[in-house]
Amino acid sequence: MPVVKFTSNLKRFYPDLRPMSVSGRTVASVLEEVNASHSGIKDYIVDENGSLRKHVNIFIGNDLIRDRERLNDALSEDDEVYIMQALSGG
């Protein structure tokens, strides 16, 4: 199963956040799965239209996802998904 890993910055708001094995096969469905166990975390990652927030990046392996609007990038059994905070501001 794919595994999702999170930036440590999200642990400030979700202290029990750990890498998760997920059954979804798109980034969008994985996000729903994560939200089911960590209520509201989706709103930190995407806006109300489901688009990835400007300063958040999601990688599959080393590659940035391509679909930031609908998060339809497909996942394979062994993929690792990284939800990261883009660096900006000061």
Add this chain to the structure above:
Amino acid sequence: MAEKIMLLGTRKGLVTYRKNAGGKWTYSNTQFLGIPVSMATFDGNTGTWWAMLDHGHWGCKLHRSVDGKVWQELEAPKFPDGEEIKDGVPAVTKYLWAFSNGGKDRKGVIYIGTEPGGLFKSQDNGDSFELVRGLWDHPSRKEQWFGGGRDTPGIHSIIVDPDDFNHMYVAISVAGVFETKDGGQTWDPKNKGLHADFLPDPSSEIGQDPHLVVTCKNDTRVMWQQNHCGIYRSENGGQDWVDISQKEGPANFGFAIAAHETDPQVAWVIPGISDEIRVAVDQSLCVCRTDDGGKTWTDFRSGLPQEDAFDIVYRHALDITGDSLAFGTTTGNLYLSDNQGEKWELLNANLPMIHSVEFAEV
């Protein structure tokens, strides 16, 4: 016994000051350390503390508390599926910028104003919100509202008539002042007399840029407006606005304005230099007060820096209670006056940028 506090929404958290037994304001604590707070406020109707957060990365968030210590995150107001700022541009809540309760004796009714121009109402003290459709669907919105300092239009002022909760005003940058008399179902622009020098038609009913609108609590038909293009006052509930700017003096451009709670002739502004520069006028900080409805202005400087000052005061960062006023600046200075703005005391010079200042009794 009620305790007097001051809530500061800052770029690095919610800072609380308390007035001690000796009458001195002292720093108490910081909540949400490191997180920008666009506004911090206390609703006396329910005894609820509110913090509106602007996470740079994670979106804007809404938190409430019964004691200012333990906070609960709520789902922030969201636009319904399919709503658009303009054709083809989805509406997303970018910033929580204004708060009001729904009027006295209406516990748990609250309004929040947002960028990109949505007014949201909750009837369960923030557990859920609905978009106020009458304003969002106003025929002027998609074509005639636009962003000012922010990318898209923002609601920064919400005024609920204390005698009639169905009678409300909002002010939008950039669109103007709107009034409803039916609880938000229909809205009419109230911008007659304003002069937008950035528009082809400066007297256009839509497209004005109020920076903040306030009323005299004792006489709510008297409204004051710090506008991008000057200072205005209305004596008839916004039906007509009169330019009361000090043409040759500092009281002209700015963001914040405060109305005397009982005397409809008295108000304060904190001037800055407009547009690209945006620092204190002559780099010298002053507070201007009118005692005659805007016919004349007096600038007060005692206790304020008179050279090398870069301070600007944002629209929600000036507040009044009785004879006391306080304001916070973009450079993290917090000033207090206990004599109607005539003399000022620096409470703190080392705060982060200050977005909002509010006196409260908890």
